[in-house]
């Protein structure tokens with residue numbers, strides 16, 4: 110009894126210690142979660158074995174009467190990044206660009222490095238006018254984001270292009286992802302790129318959401334593609350917030366010109382360590398060893414930088 114009394118007394122004397130410890134634990138847990146980049150990268154380990162959608166290996170440009178002239182386009186921030194969170198990526202911008210240069214030169218594709226300046230819009234919008242300008246020099250043009258890397262240098266782009274379509278892209282659980290895609294030199298694509306840009310002005314798609322109201326899905330120019338194709342994701346937000354939509358008979362012919370490939374063919378993700386449902390679409394999105402491209406989609410700021418460093422050191426094949 111004396112022992113019990115003593116314990117009770119002690120707890121009464123220091124009740125705040127428990128709360129301080131608990132608060133400390135919450136702060137540490139929160140820091141670990143919000144700066145997950147470094148531990149997540151370590152935890153990722155060597156990744157899963159190669160999957161069936163590894164591209165067919167084409168040793169040299171296919172021997173056709175008319176081999177397609179394929180180029181690669183990426184953006185480079187020349188001025189100050191106009192979004193604070195991109196500043197963290199500057200450290201790795203050169204290494205990421207080097208990865209693209211090596212892939213392009215390995216297969217003798219032209220690499221176009223365009224200025225990531227979209228006037229008063231966030232930098233990713235610059236891919237639209239840049240593609241528009243470069244397109245006439247090529248039959249097909251691959252666009253690849255700054256936070257996407259060629260992880261496996263072997264596949265050739267000839268294995269991806271398909272002249273029955275105008276755009277080749279992949280979809281994640283939210284639909285089209287414009288981090289990596291191919292466009293054909295066609296009047297359809299020229300109009301699509303112009304319409305995407307114009308939708309930014311005409312329908313306010315280039316404006317950020319208000320922080321307290323996530324009205325428009327996605328960010329930047331990807332939003333414009335979802336708008337013009339009236340994707341399920343766009344439609345869901347439109348129903349909820351009364352956003353504008355294009356008529357179905359305008360959207361359907363655009364969707365018909367777009368070929369959707371599995372993500373692991375050209376746009377695998379290092380998926381965020383979130384408590385998401387591990388459904389088939391999330392599993393299919395996930396980068397596995399042997400995949401062509403690894404894209405750090407969805408990660409922001411310091412986490413993206415940590416994962417980009419990890420991908421450059423551990424996922425990208427050295428001999429690219």
Ligand SMILES: *[C@@H]1O[C@H](CO)[C@@H](O)[C@H](O)[C@H]1NC(C)=O
Pocket residue numbers: 178244245246247248294295
């Ligand atoms: C791309 O298309 C334009 C317009 O049709 C054409 O003038 C140009 O020659 C094409 N470029 C190539 C490389 O075929």
